[in-house]
Amino acid sequence: MMRTSRLAAIVAAVVLSGSGCTVIPVSGPYTVKDEGPGDPLSKSFQRMIPIPPQKTWGPDETIRGMQAAMAAYPDDPSILPLYLTPEARSKWSPAGPVTVIQDAYEVVPAPSRDGTETVQKITINGRYVAVIAEDDSYTPMAGAWDKPYDLVKDPQGGYRVNSLPSGLLLTDSDVRRAYRPTNLYYLNRNTQDRLVVDRVRLRLKTTETFAQTVLERLLKPPSTALEGAVATSFPPGTTIESVRSGEERVVINLSGAIDPLDLSTEDGLRAQIRYSLNKNEVAKGRIIEIQVDGEPYYTDRPNSDEHWLDDSGGSGYYVAKGAVHYLAKDGPGGVVAGAAGEARDGYSEFAVSKGGTPTVAAMTSTGISVAGLTAEGKWQEVIQGTALTPPTWNRDGSLWTYDRKNSVLLRYDPSNGRGPERVAAPKLAGLDVTRLRIARDGVRVAVTTGKNTVQTCALTGEGAGTMLGNLQALTTTEAGKGITDIAWADDEHLLVLVESEAGQILNEINVGDGESTGVPLKDRLESVAALGDRVLAEVQTKGVSKLLELNQDRQTWTTKIDPDAGAPLFPLG
Template sequence: MRSDGRRRTGFRRMTRTAAAVATLVVSSACAIVPTGGIPESVSEVNKGDPLMQPFTRLIPTPPRDDWDPEAVVRGFQAAMASNDDQGRAVARQYLTKEAARVWRSEDGVSVVASADFESAPFSEDAKETRVTLKSAKRAIIDDDGRYRTVKGESSWTATLVKVGKVWRIASVPNGLIITEADVQRAYRPVNLYFLDQVGRGLVVDQVRLPVAPDGDFAKTVVQRLLQGPSGSLKDAAITALPDHVRVNSVTTMGDTVVVDLSEQVRGGDPLYAQLQWTLHDLAKDWTIELRANGEPFSGAGLRIAPNDFADFDRLLHPGTDIAGYYLHDGALHMLGSDGNGTPVAGPVWYGGAGRKQLLYTEPALSMDQEPRVAAKSSQGGIWVTSLVEGGRWQQWIAGSDLTAPSWDRYSALWAVDRVGEATSHVLRHDGGRTRRIQAPGLLHTTVKAFQVARDGVRVAAVVEDSTGVHVRLGAIVGQGDDIRVDHLQTLTDAKPGEILDIAWKDSTTLLVLLKTKAGKRLDAYSVGDGGRTQLKADERLHTIAALGDRMLAGTEKHGGILRFDAGKSEWITVAKQGAGFPVFPLG
């Protein structure tokens, strides 16, 4: 009997499993790699082909007869992490015949921080034992490539039995379990581009795709694009690509990327924009040609020149011509590129004795040809007016306890009415009437803030319920009378009172401003994988607005407006006492 009790070791301490895998950095499908010995890395040069980028292959090998239970499980985990064996045939060699028959490797991918194993003590004549992988959970990769951050501890256990004189795994959870290092090696983050419900704008769907052993990653990307949006955007975004079309190959010919499909497709500008933007990271500045079974499309063929559709959706990369705004001394001001504010012709914001009472606050600006501004009124409700001299306020949304207004790119106005304790109704005004929108994931919460992203599809909300305060992401699903807010999931949690404000930086990045015991904190969250980047904060920050790389902030009690100077990496004052409520259009 072993006397050391439970034994815990790290993934890198590969004793008997040094021969379990071999690695090779390659940039093409043609490679011969060893199946045993010390892992070997070989770098090859990318000779100008944008589609053939270096990646690391992990070649699995079958178990050895002299491996102990922990070594067998280590080898099995390494085999699960290999994309060279996509059917997991080698991994099944670590299992008993019955376990190999019933194990469903395709049932999702769990990502953990590292592979740390604990072996249960066993005697030399034992016939059964267990090995457990214990590690911090990091994410789940769904079948559609969606990377969902999760928290907690993972406890994954394999039961082993003696088969003759060798150990094999008799029972193991379905699906794959891999480490963060495996994800970095075997998966790539990809931005897929789909369309909004009216086909007018592009919606980014961030996924993680496995690198195929043949290195034809561009084909993998286009195939995934043909499958449609991931679960977080199901029925919220659409595609112009027919789902029955197959990808034969994606290759290069001269300065052209040739996408060979199983048949001709006709989708117009939206389809071509989807393809060009999706392949942008792999083939920037290359012409894209579509073919059908090796032959050019009928007529003059179909070639998409570089940047043909760079401006298909200007909100993907908004320019500096879109100004920021704020309220100051009873008027809406536009912030110029020189950092100075200029009053904007428009409605009266103040009233009362001496016109010192601020009647309208928390403005939101549309991006119509003739922009409109919405604001909360001190008399109740949300009111709207045009930015013209003498513009008159009209109430669009009624309610006694409303969140700040938020425009979508289709000129509809959104807000949430907190109608009772832990009860919130999402409201939308389409220019003609106000309708309550079904949002089951928000109904039994207190919504503190609600903002529609500039893609017109995603939404973010700060909610409080019996479990605490959370930032949740969702999507606007359907059209017309069938619109609802769905696919809600938690992005981050906080303590009551910590979250001061949220703002969309772009359609895939949400800013969260917090007040913690350690001071003010400004976090940028990727909506694709939940990754957090801490930005430069300032103790004066109280509200936040953003558009691309530009950020504005308001201070407490309308003490001024700050602008982030990226060159100096500091917040500078652009308007002093009496200024507040910074905002960008569709912010």
């Protein structure tokens, strides 16, 4: 953690936040006692311990010392003001987004005329890494970050900073040391049968366990990416009274207007707590006992059956000569029942719903048609249009597309017997929408605009008030590159296939924080489909198609079907 050789007093201390408790099983209430460091509900981290500005420091050391004091500010706010003049202290506020820059930044002083100036102008030259917003969302940034500062000579020696933008400036190492990527779980607003993940960056605290930090944040609204799109089972005014742990049990004591007789609240509340703790590797494998005002509310066992994130049961499919085939464990399984299993020309961009009896949708020259995967299933055109994006299914059974010619988002619900309905999507107005894919959580939507940009949205509101909002940029390719295909792997990760003159790139992007992982390619892919860890891709060689599957090592591919295997499909996504 050394900032410069003359900042030897700035050291990193290893801190285990909070203290643990052991729960002693007895017949009745549980007795707890302090256990000290090593609490399974905590995460170890390094805490910056800054020192005040020194009389012998020049501008470079003063700026670096000030930045170190910023990194320590949430734990010790007393040091940073010592670096500021009274004027700067009166104006500066820690509130606002946290700016994250690369570790290697430069402090560049303006040329001195004769060395007698009392004000030294300097510039910090760095590179953006990210911005952590006030809602704890983490957004990667790129490009140069340059800020000017005025330093005033102190009559007693050294310098003080006379102008300072509000907010904290941290290095990438500061964030990696003190923050943790964290998944919070809320409920799908419309169906409330599915959890929706909200990925944020939470700062570890010396005053509480990480489990308590997670739960305290879970009581707050989601990040702006999911604003208006998700719900919570926690009634307003709910507070965390305590979080205690032992080898086999975690005891969470809540207070607030929680109705012990409301089973719907109970089911959602325990699911939000369990997944928000377990997916962040705190309380994993332990019984979670939830209390309300010290009284037993619910005991959640780690192996209890859950449906909240279950995407299993989704068979794989592929298209060959216009006919839909289903995949067996080791290869082709045969054609599906009904008209969808018959070879035909003019049908493309297939999509499969999920349910007891799946339905397949496909584009034609006049619109989008659907057919049930039953022996009686016939093709029926349900949305007309000559400039539609490929169809995508929602988990509620509705079919969606964007009419590029009329700039409207369309939703077709087979259950109501009516034609397609328009859904408000004001943020898409004026954009060249080329693809639209709804995630399996029924909330997030990935949209490609033009040839080079992927953005994410969310379905907000309820019923007739449903709209597509919360538009945020996810990734943009460079000039000369184009996006060939996108596919949801799970609720967090989107596969993006990029084409360029130099070859193809397949990236798996976490839509919550933009972190990207490249998937090695050997063959040129035509399309991709994914479901959890399974990734299928179509390859064409001299007009012959084959199907590949990504191996568990995420580095190599194995041929699944060769020849005559076209575009792969998974339900939803």
